[in-house]
Amino acid sequence: MKVLYFAWLRERLNRASDEVSPPPDVRTLADLVAWLRSQDDALDHAMANPAIFKLSRDARIVPWDTPLAGAREVAILPPMTGG
């Protein structure tokens, strides 16, 4: 599955996405974030204040405790500044 990063998170990681295969105990989007942070110091550091981020699953914003099973694309979204 694909993980997307946007804006300053993308900049800090120097990449816009990862292709990942999380282990079976990663059941929710929150689990996915925790697992990704455990694999990557830059991401871990950039997400030191996780409450500011929203997550999307297959192009829908969803709660962090949403199940991951079946997801093709998860995005980690810094605070939005549109409009």
Next chain:
Amino acid sequence: MKVLYFAWLRERLNRASDEVSPPPDVRTLADLVAWLRSQDDALDHAMANPAIFKLSRDARIVPWDTPLAGAREVAILPPMTGG
């Protein structure tokens, strides 16, 4: 001086304006209205609920107790429905 009537007040009176010369004891716009009503039953009847009307003096909306002296044009304005 000229007195203007608008909308349904104009219709009820069958005229858009009067040229009048009020007596010297007519000192305010309120006095003018009272004097006009005393001269004209149709106006008196149409203004049975005077609180709904606004008055203008030389094309500025003013309080009813505004002095009349020097006015060229007074208008009696039914409730407005613009916008």
Next chain:
Amino acid sequence: MIRVTADPFDPGAEANAFQASHVEAGAMVTFTGIVRSRPDDPITALILECYPALAENELAAIRNTAMVRFGLIDAGIIHRHGRLVPGETIMMVMTLAPHRQAAFDGAAFLMDYLKTGAPFWKQEETAAGLRWVEAKQEDDAARDRWQ
């Protein structure tokens, strides 16, 4: 900009010209009033009577009040009178401000004051004849919320 006119105008073109006239604005709000004919109570036209000299003075005063109160960069009002058919634009209010809240508040304020304080009177033309539009108490209430 204040304009009281019997002629039709193009609201989109007015909005674009208004937007282009200032470089420091971050937010623009427009309100457009449109002649409406309801299927259950159709009208063939709306006829607006006006006292033009007073309308220009009052609209200018309302505009100045809004400019100061909300810190607007600019505000414009265009109001038609005469006979208008359903779908035609009756009037338009435009505000330009640094940020969105002032632009929204300024436009809403202008509309609330204009509804009760600008010398226009609407008459509806229906199959049964003409009828005056009655002033709404809710318009007085809308205006009073700014006091």
Next chain:
Amino acid sequence: MIRVTADPFDPGAEANAFQASHVEAGAMVTFTGIVRSRPDDPITALILECYPALAENELAAIRNTAMVRFGLIDAGIIHRHGRLVPGETIMMVMTLAPHRQAAFDGAAFLMDYLKTGAPFWKQEETAAGLRWVEAKQEDDAARDRWQ
């Protein structure tokens, strides 16, 4: 109508087409967001990053919520991404309603939700380089007033 696009658009032409698309509306409100460069802190451009698939889904959801909540006849959102220079239109919200209050409230609601819930990220281009625009707490507060 929802449109997420890298291309410029003509806000006045969009507003006119939107107004003409419905016959029962009495009131239209538009909000236009404009790239702003302040003399005391000039920028040469605003660069908007976007997640297009999510933007279209979220804007459609916000639009549907506003339509139902305020009884709108229609609502439209156009949002650009890419590089925009000062004076260019960033985005536009339009509402059509029977009466003015719903049109105003619907447009303000759309803006407040869009500011915090649509996946766009602004970067300012200045003489000193690029800088990300920080999210404002006041935008969260503006959104929360509708809850």
